[in-house]
Amino acid sequence: MLTPTDQELARSARDGDKAAFGDLVERYQSSVFNVCYRLLGERREAEDLAQEAFIRAYQRFHLFDPQRPFGPWIRRVAANLCFNHMQVLRHASLELEDETEEGVEAPAQQPESARLAAENAEAIRKALQALPPHYRAVIELRHFHEMPYSEIAAFLKIPLSDVKSHLFRARHRLAGLLRQYAE
């Protein structure tokens, strides 16, 4: 039996087949979760918002064109949801950077290379979380969604000059943080 394509699943889901939508969730839940995790830095919060992103996507699914790739679309829905959430958190004056993180427990014995890779990944995530939300947003959209500058500007509703400014400064700050963590 051939595995249905995303387009076929999306068409079925749009016609009311919830199981088809469930299959799409299964395929993309990890990548959607990672969008949220990179932006929010807190695992449970990221899982909650990833779940919420799929629910909202389903509610708007009658507007989705099945010819479009589902993955980039749902990841953008998740990113948008996270940006709104980050704005709420900023207004509530929560300190995202200081949150202690309950990571997934590493296996008791890991090869050295795997351990170093995990530490490296942790350092990058820590550096991302140390960025202000608007820097984190442009980094996410440019590096993980491969959006051109103009599309980032439209998505975030900010001028193109601000996109460039935020992006270049964010990278500069990340370089300094990664250097600092490596010492």
Added chain:
Amino acid sequence: MQNNDHLSSPLMNEYLDGVLDSQQAAEVESHLSSCPACAGRLAELRLVFSALENLPEAPLSRDLVAPVLQAIERPIGQHTSGLPALRTAALAQALAALALFLLFWPFVLQSLPPSLFSLWLEQMAAGGTTALQGWLATWAGAWEATWQFLEAGFETWQSPVESFATWEGPFIELVILAGAGALAWLAANGLLLRPRRADHSR
């Protein structure tokens, strides 16, 4: 573009983003081949790009399929904002409240301070002999009494404290009834207990 014979940060970023035209890119590469300082800065910037591109995906600690499917309640395309249902419920409640108010106003009037109660009694005395006539007369009389009260208005107004200090009506019962009614309304409208947003089954 260049600042003191070195490449500017925006130019380096745009070069790595691949948004420069071929001539600009060639100029950057030509400069980099002869400027160790800029080459070093570019290498550091490349490390950031590389670190982000190679960031592994973190694993999910729970499956999202089941809770998402549970949360999906309506077929796709159906209006999901809930606003029409809310408007209908609010209208029905408003009409019910208005009907109750109109029907039971005479009895409320009975429970109000003595100045109004006496007016109500006068109207009752003018009512008919049958229960229905009595009720109709009571109802009409109560409204007439109310209108007279409003017309009298500020001239005969007695402060609520004074009124209730001498009031012998079923005040406690009214308070209990009003409180129970408010609780019932809140519970019926789902405002008393807020459901949790996500079901964390860990």
